[in-house]
Amino acid sequence: MVKKSSxxxxxxxxxxxxxxxxQRISDGFHxxxxxxxxxxPTENVGGEKHHxxxxxxxxxAxxxxxxxxxxxxxxxxxxxxxxxxxxxxxKLTRRENIAALVAQAIELWLDVQEGKRxxxxxx
Amino acid sequence: METNQTRxxxxxxxxxxxxxxxxxxxxxxxxxxxxxxxKDWRILVIDLDPQGDLSKLYGWNKSxxxxxxxxxxxxxxxxxxxxxxxxxxxxxxxxSPKLQKIEPxxxxxxxxxxxxxxxxxxSVEDCSGEGITSIPEWFDYVxxxxxxxxxxxxxxxxxVASGLLIPVQMEGLSVSGLAPVIVEMxxxxxxxxxxxxxxxILPVMxxxxxxxxxxxxxxxxxxYGDNITTTIIPRSVRVNEAQTKKQDIYEYKxxxxxxxxxxxxxxxxxx
Numbered sequence: 001m002v003k004k005s006s007x008x009x010x011x012x013x014x015x016x017x018x019x020x021x022x023q024r025i026s027d028g029f030h031x032x033x034x035x036x037x038x039x040x041p042t043e044n045v046g047g048e049k050h051h052x053x054x055x056x057x058x059x060x061a062x063x064x065x066x067x068x069x070x071x072x073x074x075x076x077x078x079x080x081x082x083x084x085x086x087x088x089x090x091k092l093t094r095r096e097n098i099a100a101l102v103a104q105a106i107e108l109w110l111d112v113q114e115g116k117r118x119x120x121x122x123x
Numbered sequence: 124m125e126t127n128q129t130r131x132x133x134x135x136x137x138x139x140x141x142x143x144x145x146x147x148x149x150x151x152x153x154x155x156x157x158x159x160x161x162k163d164w165r166i167l168v169i170d171l172d173p174q175g176d177l178s179k180l181y182g183w184n185k186s187x188x189x190x191x192x193x194x195x196x197x198x199x200x201x202x203x204x205x206x207x208x209x210x211x212x213x214x215x216x217x218x219s220p221k222l223q224k225i226e227p228x229x230x231x232x233x234x235x236x237x238x239x240x241x242x243x244x245x246s247v248e249d250c251s252g253e254g255i256t257s258i259p260e261w262f263d264y265v266x267x268x269x270x271x272x273x274x275x276x277x278x279x280x281x282x283v284a285s286g287l288l289i290p291v292q293m294e295g296l297s298v299s300g301l302a303p304v305i306v307e308m309x310x311x312x313x314x315x316x317x318x319x320x321x322x323x324i325l326p327v328m329x330x331x332x333x334x335x336x337x338x339x340x341x342x343x344x345x346x347y348g349d350n351i352t353t354t355i356i357p358r359s360v361r362v363n364e365a366q367t368k369k370q371d372i373y374e375y376k377x378x379x380x381x382x383x384x385x386x387x388x389x390x391x392x393x394x
Contacts, residue, residue, distance in 0.1 A: 001349070001353050001391060002322060002323040002349060002350060002351075002352055002353075002391060002392065003349060005132075005133050005285060005286050005320070005322060005392075006285065006318070006320060007132055007133060007285060008131050008132060008133050008134050008259075008284075008285040008318065009285075009318060010129045010131070010244065010259045012317070012318055013240060013244060013283070013316075013318070014244060016315070016316065016317065017234075017237055017240060017241065017244070020234060020237060020315070021233070021234065024233060024234060
């Protein structure tokens with residue numbers, strides 16, 4: 001005889017949902033902030049590691065250039081946090097890989113805008 | 124909404140990453156068995172399998188194309204579960220083949236594994252004409268028929284369920300396939316849903332004669348202890364015959380051993 005169910009609790013379901021939402025928001029912003037400060041190697045589809053500085057994309061070819069009046073911080077909202085959070089997940093799907101590349105490009109572009117990196121070669 | 128005064132007692136996900144092990148039959152038969160035993164219970168079944176076999180058993184067919192299904196609800200952040208009522212008094216949320224391609228749409232959402240939970244907690248689209256506004260306030264039990272894979276839909280089911288029932292055939296591959304499901308259940312419990320618990324491992328399609336079935340049951344009892352249900356579902360051609368006629372086992376042969384077995388299972392799980 002199997003044991004009795006502890007039951008389904010709406011309040012707990014709501015609370016853990018809210019907690020997860022907050023965690024995702026917190027993780028998303030934290031990861032974007034830390035990724036901008038210190039670029040880390042990432043894996044591509046084949047599992048081969050690249051350092052962000054290995055690839056210097058042309059920013060204007062990937063995302064629209066903001067006008068001079070627009071704050072660059074607004075770029076953060078261009079990436080769904082659910083995708084950004086999984087950048088280091090080995091089970092990346094093709095869609096997520098695209099998201100990862102876009103995120104990486106934005107990260108580099110922000111570094112260039114802030115003067116942390118210089119564009120040496122455009123591929 | 125009063126959060127501590129809900130009618131809903133349990134959300135049970137019927138999971139196995141192997142196909143053809145009797146998940147859909149278990150959901151269909153268990154729901155009717157529960158309703159027969161407790162006429163006042165309101166039971167909702169959710170078809171999360173893109174094959175839509177459960178929906179077909181409730182009369183869902185091509186003529187109803189265009190009516191909302193679970194795919195529509197899960198495709199957006201602000202969807203609503205469409206709830207219909209079958210002529211057997213069971214409420215259901217139908218599936219559609221498009222559910223096969225839902226994963227990219229789930230990935231675009233902020234919490235891809237919590238989509239079904241949000242839908243069950245949130246407001247519904249009442250297609251039954253009975254004025255249903257909230258699943259926790261209207262229903263006593265929810266049963267979820269999961270796809271035969273550890274896909275995002277299955278994780279969504281595990282993220283909202285309070286219990287997991289795993290039907291397993293008495294065959295080597297089926298029995299060995301149990302471990303990954305239980306590992307994933309533990310992970311979901313740890314990371315997404317602390318309420319989730321294993322309600323039972325259900326031996327299905329058991330042939331009473333071969334000794335090998337007995338050996339597998341003995342092995343399961345040794346490995347998983349009290350998690351094995353006392354009820355054993357026997358193999359029966361009556362199930363296939365009933366489903367061919369789009370009937371449940373109680374409509375077709377209510378006194379058959381398999382019908383009795385599902386009645387026992389309903390009592391064992393829900394009293």
